[in-house]
Amino acid sequence: MTSSGKTTKKINLNVDVHHLTRVEGHGNIKVHVTDGKLTEARWDVVETPRFFEVMLKGKHYTTAGILTARICGICSIGHCLASVRATENAFGITIPETAAKLRLLAKHGETLQSHTLHLFFLAAPDFLGLTSAIPLKDLNPEVFGVAARLKGLANRLCDVVAGRTTHPVSIQVGGMAKMPDQYALQELKAQCERAVDDLAATVEFFRTLEIPDFQRETEFVSLKGERDYPFIGGRLLSTDGVERPESDYRAMTNEYVTESNTSKWCKLSRESLAVGALARLNNNYHRLHPKARAAAVQFDLAPVCYNPFMNNIAQLVECVHVVHDSMRIIDELVDLREPETMAPVSPRAGQGIAAVEAPRGILYHDYEYNDQGRIVRANCVIPTTQNNANIHYDMAALVKQFAVDGMTDEKLELLCSMLVRAYDPCISCSVH
């Protein structure tokens, strides 16, 4: 010990995680601290590429949404929506209002499904010292019940509105192929009402978890809500003040290839950017449902929040938002009589671009069509593709802050893993 009381002991730390668990897809973490100095901190995506953009070439417009839903097993509705909207924008189609409402309701179902899966099954075990959420079934049956009921409601929403939970069938170019049964909608509304208590219990539960105190100034990118909290289409906005139309997505993403990653990386005004629930909330806090804002207040979560671990809480806040907003949409839907859900479709040559807020952040599909309604060129920019560089640079800052006396390899591995999980990465999606 020196006279100032500070330690002079040199710290050595090593973290080497091959195929991180409790995330979708395959990624590796490597951290080395030698003699108190950070020598390496890496987040590398090693997922096998599937070449969706190539597979889309030559495909008919009726196939694109079905194919691209398969990019992701968690956010297939987001992909399908981005796909059919890109096609509709290329063909100059405006979908009926009822279809737009149904699409938002399906989107809410997916957001709730993905967020509850992440919050309870992927993120929470770290905070509780568990390897998975499975033991919660016996250790804390109340919380396990809350998780199962909320996820059940989410899946039911997707089933009723989109025809299936994973890989939707009713979301098609022109609108929605099916108007859900009125009784099923009424029952969903009742289920949403019952979920309000479960959401309150979730807020209580997450208030007992200790969120790591870490901040790194970041540029957050999301859709810009004009009247409502945004999910489907609109202008693009960053917390550094960049604003662009949907069609100018390339200027917001600037994808590039790196040696060690099968996922591309993105940047905007800084060396990296972040998308997802925290980005949406940072850009659109005042458009949240009042009940969701009240939940945010309980965690002192207000814009601009630079703690990536708070993305967990932002997801929880969005769960509250989508359940309350779903009740509003269902009320509007059950008042409709003989509603039209499909617009006529006639293919034409041209380009179509669409942005959708998938659970993990803003997602873009961009297609160019020939006059036969077949794709000649496609580009998809995935939320986790936009987050991967930011996770990588966060990791170095996190290690620098926490590589102090008393830190162990095990504790640092947990912290770095928790950082990656906080972004809820959808890795196979990011490689596609």
Added chain:
Amino acid sequence: MKHLNIEQKRPRIAVFDFTGCEGCQLQLANKEETLGAFLDAIEVVRFREVSSAEGDDYEVALIDGAISRADEVERLKAIRGQAKMLVAMGSCACFGGVNKLKNAYDLDEANREVYGDCPKETMPTMAVKDVVPVDLEVPGCPVSKDEMERVVQHLVWDLPLPSYAYPVCLECKQRYTVCRFDLGELCLGPITRAGCGAPCPAGGLGCWGCRGPAESPNYDEFFALAKEKGFTEDEIKDRLGFFGGFEDVP
């Protein structure tokens, strides 16, 4: 462990993911009303997407995804060496799935188009059975949780495995779904293996054949019907090739 005085096994199960969207393994966490009982009946030894437990003493391996890189071939062979029973779960594992569509393109060109001058390792997509012997195939995109429950019931109580000889058409009739052909759409329901509950035709989409062929499908009649309804050979071929389950069609 005894239940209703019947000795029940508690199979040690591991879930592994390869090339795909990981949507099939996600189905295992669905059907929330029976999720607790489902998890009680099995011992999850390894399941990377939802657990950090990394046990190697599994008896049953559920494989999610297709095989499209050399390291995946090696990983799969090691799993086959350990597992007493290996289950191909979902259309990617059973047939290669939509991932197989890339095989129609030049892979060097595909690499250049996506990654420019920094190509990534890849190879033509294969089904699991192209690499190692498979004990049980459960197709579907995604797989049905009901069917996976029945696989578990087989492992725990020796109940018979689900077997669907009949096509999807029958399940449409059971739920009073209007025939997609009658609505002017192409549908692979007459030749595709049932067991999904026919959610696609009910949701407004003709069947795309994700579960592969039913037992002794009548292809001649199907082609005659599809052509009579005005669909071209290319349209039918495109549809049959989508999930990779109909490669043996004459």
